Amino acid sequence: MQEQIRNINTLEELQALYAATFGKTGTMTARLKQMKDMDNAARAALNAENTELRALFKTRQSELEHAALMSKLAGESLDATLDGMPENRGTLHPLTQALVEVSGILESFGYTMHTGPEVEDDWHNFTALNTPAHHPARDMQDTFFLPNGNVMRTQTSAIQIRAMEESGVPIKMFGVGSTYRKEMDATHGPMFGQIEGLYIDKDITMADLIGDIRAFLGRFFEIDNVELRIRPSYFPFTDPSIEIDMKWKGDKWLEIMGAGMVHPNVLRNCGVNPDEYQGFAFGFGWDRLAMLKYGLPDLRELYGNDVRWLRKYGF
Ligand code: PHE
Secondary structure (H helix, E strand, O other), rough: HHHHHHOOHHHHHHHHHHHHHHHOOOHHHHHHHHHOOHHHHHHHHHHHHHHHHHHHHHHHHHHHHHHHHHHHHHOOOOOOOOOOOOOOOOOOOOOHHHHHHHHHHHHOOOOOEEEEEEEHHHHOOOOOOOOOOOOHHHHHHHOOOOOOOEEEEOOHHHHHHHHHHOOOEEEEEEEEEEEOOOOOOEOOOEEEEEEEEEEOOOOOOHHHHHHHHHEEEEOOOOOOOOOOEEEEEEEEOOEEEEEHHHHEEEEEEEEEEEEEEEOOOHHOOOOOOOOOOEEEEEEEEEHHHHHHHOOOOOOOHOOOOOOOHHHOOOO
Protein backbone atom coordinates (compact mmCIF):
# COMPACT_ATOMS: atom_id res chain seq x y z
CA MET A 1 0.00 0.00 0.00
CA GLN A 2 2.74 2.46 0.94
CA GLU A 3 4.49 1.85 -2.35
CA GLN A 4 1.23 2.20 -4.20
CA ILE A 5 0.60 5.63 -2.67
CA ARG A 6 4.06 6.84 -3.52
CA ASN A 7 3.66 5.76 -7.14
CA ILE A 8 0.36 7.45 -7.81
CA ASN A 9 0.77 10.26 -10.32
CA THR A 10 -2.54 12.09 -10.40
CA LEU A 11 -4.61 13.75 -7.73
CA GLU A 12 -7.72 11.96 -9.02
CA GLU A 13 -6.18 8.51 -8.54
CA LEU A 14 -4.89 9.49 -5.14
CA GLN A 15 -8.34 10.66 -4.13
CA ALA A 16 -9.90 7.41 -5.36
CA LEU A 17 -7.44 5.31 -3.37
CA TYR A 18 -7.97 7.46 -0.30
CA ALA A 19 -11.71 6.92 -0.54
CA ALA A 20 -11.22 3.19 -1.02
CA THR A 21 -9.08 3.13 2.11
CA PHE A 22 -10.64 5.60 4.51
CA GLY A 23 -14.13 6.07 3.07
CA LYS A 24 -17.30 4.65 4.64
CA THR A 25 -16.73 1.27 3.02
CA GLY A 26 -12.97 1.65 2.86
CA THR A 27 -10.56 -1.14 3.76
CA MET A 28 -8.98 0.68 6.65
CA THR A 29 -12.37 1.77 7.93
CA ALA A 30 -13.44 -1.88 7.99
CA ARG A 31 -10.30 -3.00 9.80
CA LEU A 32 -10.59 -0.22 12.35
CA LYS A 33 -14.10 -1.40 13.15
CA GLN A 34 -12.61 -4.74 14.19
CA MET A 35 -10.13 -3.21 16.52
CA LYS A 36 -12.17 -4.00 19.63
CA ASP A 37 -11.60 -7.72 19.04
CA MET A 38 -7.84 -7.38 18.72
CA ASP A 39 -5.16 -7.85 21.28
CA ASN A 40 -3.07 -4.88 22.36
CA ALA A 41 -0.17 -5.56 20.04
CA ALA A 42 -2.38 -5.89 16.95
CA ARG A 43 -4.29 -2.81 17.98
CA ALA A 44 -1.09 -0.77 18.33
CA ALA A 45 0.15 -2.02 14.97
CA LEU A 46 -3.11 -1.08 13.26
CA ASN A 47 -3.07 2.38 14.85
CA ALA A 48 0.47 2.91 13.64
CA GLU A 49 -0.40 1.75 10.15
CA ASN A 50 -3.45 4.01 10.08
CA THR A 51 -1.38 7.05 11.09
CA GLU A 52 1.37 6.24 8.64
CA LEU A 53 -1.00 5.79 5.72
CA ARG A 54 -2.78 9.04 6.42
CA ALA A 55 0.52 10.88 6.57
CA LEU A 56 1.61 9.27 3.31
CA PHE A 57 -1.58 10.33 1.56
CA LYS A 58 -1.09 13.86 2.81
CA THR A 59 2.51 14.06 1.65
CA ARG A 60 1.69 12.63 -1.78
CA GLN A 61 -1.21 15.03 -2.11
CA SER A 62 0.93 18.09 -1.52
CA GLU A 63 3.62 16.73 -3.86
CA LEU A 64 1.07 16.25 -6.63
CA GLU A 65 -0.51 19.67 -6.01
CA HIS A 66 2.88 21.33 -6.17
CA ALA A 67 3.71 19.52 -9.42
CA ALA A 68 0.36 20.55 -10.93
CA LEU A 69 1.00 24.18 -10.01
CA MET A 70 4.50 24.04 -11.49
CA SER A 71 3.34 22.66 -14.80
CA LYS A 72 0.54 25.21 -14.96
CA LEU A 73 3.04 28.02 -14.40
CA ALA A 74 5.38 26.58 -17.03
CA GLY A 75 2.53 26.68 -19.54
CA GLU A 76 1.76 30.28 -18.71
CA SER A 77 5.18 31.71 -19.29
CA LEU A 78 5.30 35.47 -19.89
CA ASP A 79 6.75 36.74 -23.14
CA ALA A 80 8.12 40.14 -22.26
CA THR A 81 8.93 40.84 -25.92
CA LEU A 82 5.28 40.91 -27.01
CA ASP A 83 3.74 44.30 -27.86
CA GLY A 84 1.63 45.81 -25.08
CA MET A 85 -2.08 46.48 -25.37
CA PRO A 86 -2.60 49.80 -27.14
CA GLU A 87 -3.79 52.47 -24.75
CA ASN A 88 -5.53 55.75 -25.42
CA ARG A 89 -3.72 58.54 -23.70
CA GLY A 90 -5.89 61.36 -22.52
CA THR A 91 -5.01 64.91 -23.52
CA LEU A 92 -6.25 68.31 -22.53
CA HIS A 93 -9.22 69.47 -24.60
CA PRO A 94 -8.09 71.95 -27.28
CA LEU A 95 -9.98 74.75 -25.55
CA THR A 96 -8.28 74.03 -22.25
CA GLN A 97 -4.95 73.71 -23.99
CA ALA A 98 -5.40 77.07 -25.73
CA LEU A 99 -6.53 78.70 -22.49
CA VAL A 100 -3.51 77.38 -20.62
CA GLU A 101 -1.22 78.71 -23.35
CA VAL A 102 -2.91 82.09 -23.72
CA SER A 103 -3.03 82.77 -20.01
CA GLY A 104 0.55 81.55 -19.59
CA ILE A 105 1.75 84.06 -22.18
CA LEU A 106 -0.28 86.95 -20.76
CA GLU A 107 0.91 86.15 -17.25
CA SER A 108 4.50 86.18 -18.47
CA PHE A 109 3.81 89.74 -19.70
CA GLY A 110 2.69 90.73 -16.20
CA TYR A 111 -1.10 90.46 -16.62
CA THR A 112 -2.91 88.74 -13.76
CA MET A 113 -5.87 86.46 -14.34
CA HIS A 114 -9.36 87.39 -13.11
CA THR A 115 -12.75 85.73 -13.40
CA GLY A 116 -16.27 86.90 -12.67
CA PRO A 117 -19.93 85.83 -12.70
CA GLU A 118 -21.52 84.61 -15.94
CA VAL A 119 -24.87 86.06 -14.92
CA GLU A 120 -24.07 89.75 -14.82
CA ASP A 121 -25.95 92.84 -13.81
CA ASP A 122 -26.63 95.65 -16.23
CA TRP A 123 -24.04 97.92 -14.63
CA HIS A 124 -21.03 95.66 -15.14
CA ASN A 125 -22.02 94.32 -18.55
CA PHE A 126 -23.21 97.59 -20.10
CA THR A 127 -23.67 100.79 -18.13
CA ALA A 128 -20.23 101.04 -16.55
CA LEU A 129 -18.80 100.22 -19.96
CA ASN A 130 -20.18 103.49 -21.30
CA THR A 131 -23.22 101.75 -22.76
CA PRO A 132 -26.18 103.17 -20.79
CA ALA A 133 -29.79 102.12 -21.42
CA HIS A 134 -30.98 102.94 -24.94
CA HIS A 135 -27.41 103.34 -26.17
CA PRO A 136 -27.46 102.03 -29.73
CA ALA A 137 -24.30 99.99 -29.11
CA ARG A 138 -26.35 97.61 -26.97
CA ASP A 139 -27.56 96.19 -30.26
CA MET A 140 -24.01 95.22 -31.21
CA GLN A 141 -24.42 92.13 -29.08
CA ASP A 142 -27.54 90.05 -29.18
CA THR A 143 -28.09 89.63 -25.48
CA PHE A 144 -29.80 86.90 -23.50
CA PHE A 145 -31.85 88.79 -20.91
CA LEU A 146 -33.01 87.18 -17.69
CA PRO A 147 -36.47 88.00 -16.26
CA ASN A 148 -34.97 89.95 -13.35
CA GLY A 149 -33.09 92.34 -15.65
CA ASN A 150 -29.75 90.62 -15.35
CA VAL A 151 -28.07 89.29 -18.48
CA MET A 152 -25.94 86.37 -19.49
CA ARG A 153 -22.57 88.12 -19.68
CA THR A 154 -22.03 89.19 -23.32
CA GLN A 155 -18.39 90.15 -22.85
CA THR A 156 -15.65 89.62 -20.32
CA SER A 157 -15.25 93.43 -20.20
CA ALA A 158 -17.57 93.07 -17.20
CA ILE A 159 -14.71 91.38 -15.33
CA GLN A 160 -12.50 94.39 -16.00
CA ILE A 161 -15.02 96.71 -14.38
CA ARG A 162 -15.15 94.45 -11.34
CA ALA A 163 -11.36 94.30 -11.16
CA MET A 164 -11.01 98.11 -11.29
CA GLU A 165 -13.77 98.57 -8.72
CA GLU A 166 -12.03 96.12 -6.42
CA SER A 167 -8.38 97.03 -6.72
CA GLY A 168 -8.26 100.40 -8.48
CA VAL A 169 -5.35 101.46 -10.65
CA PRO A 170 -2.64 100.95 -11.79
CA ILE A 171 -3.86 97.61 -13.03
CA LYS A 172 -2.64 95.03 -15.53
CA MET A 173 -5.07 92.15 -15.74
CA PHE A 174 -7.03 89.92 -18.04
CA GLY A 175 -10.50 88.55 -17.53
CA VAL A 176 -11.32 85.11 -18.80
CA GLY A 177 -14.57 83.19 -19.08
CA SER A 178 -17.58 82.15 -21.09
CA THR A 179 -19.72 84.79 -22.75
CA TYR A 180 -23.16 84.46 -24.32
CA ARG A 181 -24.78 85.90 -27.43
CA LYS A 182 -27.68 84.85 -29.62
CA GLU A 183 -25.67 83.76 -32.62
CA MET A 184 -24.82 80.46 -34.24
CA ASP A 185 -22.77 79.53 -37.31
CA ALA A 186 -19.50 77.72 -38.01
CA THR A 187 -17.40 80.36 -36.31
CA HIS A 188 -19.90 81.60 -33.72
CA GLY A 189 -21.75 79.71 -31.02
CA PRO A 190 -24.24 81.03 -28.45
CA MET A 191 -21.49 80.55 -25.88
CA PHE A 192 -17.85 81.31 -26.50
CA GLY A 193 -14.71 81.77 -24.50
CA GLN A 194 -13.49 85.32 -24.27
CA ILE A 195 -10.36 86.89 -22.88
CA GLU A 196 -9.96 90.60 -22.35
CA GLY A 197 -6.82 92.37 -21.27
CA LEU A 198 -6.65 95.70 -19.48
CA TYR A 199 -3.60 97.80 -18.71
CA ILE A 200 -4.10 101.13 -16.95
CA ASP A 201 -1.25 103.26 -15.64
CA LYS A 202 0.12 106.76 -16.06
CA ASP A 203 1.86 106.57 -19.43
CA ILE A 204 0.23 103.79 -21.37
CA THR A 205 -0.24 104.36 -25.09
CA MET A 206 -1.58 102.59 -28.16
CA ALA A 207 2.03 101.65 -28.98
CA ASP A 208 2.17 99.56 -25.77
CA LEU A 209 -1.04 97.85 -26.83
CA ILE A 210 0.20 96.96 -30.29
CA GLY A 211 3.56 95.83 -28.93
CA ASP A 212 1.94 93.47 -26.43
CA ILE A 213 -0.51 92.09 -29.01
CA ARG A 214 2.22 91.49 -31.57
CA ALA A 215 4.37 89.70 -29.00
CA PHE A 216 1.40 87.72 -27.74
CA LEU A 217 0.30 86.51 -31.19
CA GLY A 218 3.88 85.65 -32.11
CA ARG A 219 4.25 83.50 -29.01
CA PHE A 220 0.86 81.82 -29.35
CA PHE A 221 1.06 81.02 -33.07
CA GLU A 222 4.84 80.50 -32.99
CA ILE A 223 5.43 83.05 -35.75
CA ASP A 224 8.56 85.18 -35.89
CA ASN A 225 7.34 88.33 -37.61
CA VAL A 226 3.68 88.80 -36.95
CA GLU A 227 2.14 91.15 -39.52
CA LEU A 228 -0.71 93.19 -38.11
CA ARG A 229 -3.27 95.38 -39.75
CA ILE A 230 -4.91 98.00 -37.56
CA ARG A 231 -8.36 99.16 -38.66
CA PRO A 232 -10.48 101.84 -37.04
CA SER A 233 -13.53 100.45 -35.30
CA TYR A 234 -16.12 101.33 -32.74
CA PHE A 235 -16.71 100.12 -29.22
CA PRO A 236 -18.51 102.28 -26.66
CA PHE A 237 -15.90 101.58 -23.99
CA THR A 238 -12.77 102.49 -25.97
CA ASP A 239 -11.73 105.63 -27.82
CA PRO A 240 -10.08 105.39 -30.23
CA SER A 241 -11.24 101.87 -31.01
CA ILE A 242 -9.46 99.52 -33.35
CA GLU A 243 -9.79 96.10 -34.86
CA ILE A 244 -6.59 94.08 -35.17
CA ASP A 245 -6.12 91.69 -38.08
CA MET A 246 -3.26 89.27 -38.50
CA LYS A 247 -1.64 88.01 -41.72
CA TRP A 248 -2.35 84.28 -41.85
CA LYS A 249 -0.12 81.82 -43.72
CA GLY A 250 1.25 84.57 -45.93
CA ASP A 251 -1.96 85.37 -47.76
CA LYS A 252 -5.14 86.22 -45.92
CA TRP A 253 -5.94 88.70 -43.21
CA LEU A 254 -7.81 87.34 -40.24
CA GLU A 255 -9.77 89.47 -37.85
CA ILE A 256 -8.33 88.60 -34.45
CA MET A 257 -9.50 91.05 -31.84
CA GLY A 258 -11.08 94.33 -30.87
CA ALA A 259 -9.13 96.82 -28.81
CA GLY A 260 -8.63 100.47 -28.01
CA MET A 261 -7.78 103.09 -25.42
CA VAL A 262 -10.16 102.83 -22.49
CA HIS A 263 -12.85 105.53 -22.69
CA PRO A 264 -12.59 108.22 -19.96
CA ASN A 265 -16.20 107.54 -18.97
CA VAL A 266 -15.33 103.92 -18.16
CA LEU A 267 -12.46 105.05 -15.95
CA ARG A 268 -14.68 107.59 -14.20
CA ASN A 269 -17.36 104.92 -13.65
CA CYS A 270 -14.74 102.90 -11.76
CA GLY A 271 -13.56 105.85 -9.68
CA VAL A 272 -10.41 106.48 -11.71
CA ASN A 273 -9.35 109.98 -12.74
CA PRO A 274 -8.84 109.85 -16.54
CA ASP A 275 -6.63 112.96 -16.47
CA GLU A 276 -4.15 111.02 -14.40
CA TYR A 277 -4.51 107.47 -15.67
CA GLN A 278 -5.20 105.94 -19.00
CA GLY A 279 -4.57 102.70 -20.80
CA PHE A 280 -5.81 100.12 -23.21
CA ALA A 281 -8.13 97.14 -23.40
CA PHE A 282 -8.30 94.32 -25.88
CA GLY A 283 -10.60 91.34 -26.28
CA PHE A 284 -10.82 88.19 -28.34
CA GLY A 285 -12.46 84.79 -28.46
CA TRP A 286 -9.90 82.29 -27.32
CA ASP A 287 -11.87 79.44 -28.88
CA ARG A 288 -11.38 81.16 -32.25
CA LEU A 289 -7.66 81.33 -31.60
CA ALA A 290 -7.70 77.62 -30.73
CA MET A 291 -9.49 76.85 -34.02
CA LEU A 292 -6.86 78.72 -35.99
CA LYS A 293 -3.90 77.26 -34.18
CA TYR A 294 -5.04 73.65 -34.31
CA GLY A 295 -6.73 73.86 -37.74
CA LEU A 296 -10.25 73.07 -36.50
CA PRO A 297 -13.01 73.90 -39.02
CA ASP A 298 -16.12 74.30 -36.87
CA LEU A 299 -16.28 76.12 -33.58
CA ARG A 300 -19.44 74.33 -32.47
CA GLU A 301 -17.61 70.99 -32.49
CA LEU A 302 -15.28 72.34 -29.84
CA TYR A 303 -18.21 72.24 -27.46
CA GLY A 304 -19.59 68.91 -28.69
CA ASN A 305 -17.53 66.60 -26.45
CA ASP A 306 -17.21 64.03 -29.26
CA VAL A 307 -13.98 62.16 -28.69
CA ARG A 308 -13.98 60.81 -32.27
CA TRP A 309 -13.93 64.37 -33.61
CA LEU A 310 -11.13 65.31 -31.24
CA ARG A 311 -9.07 62.26 -32.24
CA LYS A 312 -9.49 63.12 -35.90
CA TYR A 313 -7.74 66.41 -35.22
CA GLY A 314 -5.00 64.79 -33.21
CA PHE A 315 -6.22 65.26 -29.64
N1 PHE B 1 -15.76 93.49 -25.62
C1 PHE B 1 -15.52 93.57 -27.05
C2 PHE B 1 -16.37 92.48 -27.72
O1 PHE B 1 -16.80 91.58 -27.04
C3 PHE B 1 -14.10 93.35 -27.41
C4 PHE B 1 -13.24 94.44 -26.93
C5 PHE B 1 -12.58 94.36 -25.72
C6 PHE B 1 -13.05 95.59 -27.68
C7 PHE B 1 -11.81 95.38 -25.27
C8 PHE B 1 -12.27 96.59 -27.27
C9 PHE B 1 -11.65 96.50 -26.06
O2 PHE B 1 -16.64 92.53 -28.88
